[in-house]
Amino acid sequence: NAGVTQTPKFRILKIGQSMTLQCTQDMNHNYMYWYRQDPGMGLKLIYYSVGAGITDKGEVPNGYNVSRSTTEDFPLRLELAAPSQTSVYFCASSDRSGEQAFFGQGTRLTVV
Amino acid sequence: GQQVMQIPQYQHVQEGEDFTTYCNSSTTLSNIQWYKQRPGGHPVFLIQLVKSGEVKKQKRLTFQFGEAKKNSSLHITATQTTDVGTYFCAGPTMAGGGADGLTFGKGTHLIIQP
Numbered sequence: 001n002a003g004v005t006q007t008p009k010f011r012i013l014k015i016g017q018s019m020t021l022q023c024t025q026d027m028n029h030n031y032m033y034w035y036r037q038d039p040g041m042g043l044k045l046i047y048y049s050v051g052a053g054i055t056d057k058g059e060v061p062n063g064y065n066v067s068r069s070t071t072e073d074f075p076l077r078l079e080l081a082a083p084s085q086t087s088v089y090f091c092a093s094s095d096r097s098g099e100q101a102f103f104g105q106g107t108r109l110t111v112v
Numbered sequence: 113g114q115q116v117m118q119i120p121q122y123q124h125v126q127e128g129e130d131f132t133t134y135c136n137s138s139t140t141l142s143n144i145q146w147y148k149q150r151p152g153g154h155p156v157f158l159i160q161l162v163k164s165g166e167v168k169k170q171k172r173l174t175f176q177f178g179e180a181k182k183n184s185s186l187h188i189t190a191t192q193t194t195d196v197g198t199y200f201c202a203g204p205t206m207a208g209g210g211a212d213g214l215t216f217g218k219g220t221h222l223i224i225q226p
Binding site: 040 | 121142212219
């Protein structure tokens with residue numbers, strides 16, 4: 001079982017560029033999440049989804065967009081990258097909301 | 113909004129010493145979870161506690177959930193170098209009629225000196 005897979009693992013973006021962080025899970029989980037983790041800090045929720053076609057904002061959604069066309073995939077789109085978006089991004093999924101989350105390996109993004 | 117606080121932020125111990133991290137929530141939790149993140153890695157689920165006053169053990173790790181279901185602790189006995197990492201507690205983020213993901217504490221970074 002692959003679990004939660006994120007690509008790419010590392011990326012450097014220039015200010016104003018856009019990119020999509022990919023996330024896919026093979027556990028048939030309805031719930032999927034995007035978190036960002038800044039150095040020495042906890043994880044902050046960007047967006048989440050409770051099933052295909054349903055997404056909602058988390059704590060820090062500004063500058064990001066998501067879509068959920070299938071149960072497996074939950075891409076995160078960054079439009080007009082800014083230095084404040086330099087962070088490590090984790091995608092996660094769970095069988096039930098508010099219970100055990102399975103995390104991907106993370107994407108380390110630097111905006112310069 | 114809902115907050116989960118952890119102390120200490122950093123803990124240096126000598127190998128073989130014990131370690132404890134504490135977690136406090138601003139709201140009553142239906143469950144509390146603990147995750148471990150190795151340096152450069154991703155959070156990995158350790159355990160979930162559900163009942164008031166619950167205590168669970170995993171080898172050298174002991175987890176407790178407070179009677180009021182607002183606080184929790186993780187205790188590691190006789191730390192080893194493999195215990196290095198950041199330990200996070202997390203509780204369900206309550207919104208409307210249900211949970212929307214997890215609210216994480218900022219974590220306790222465990223540094224072990226051989």
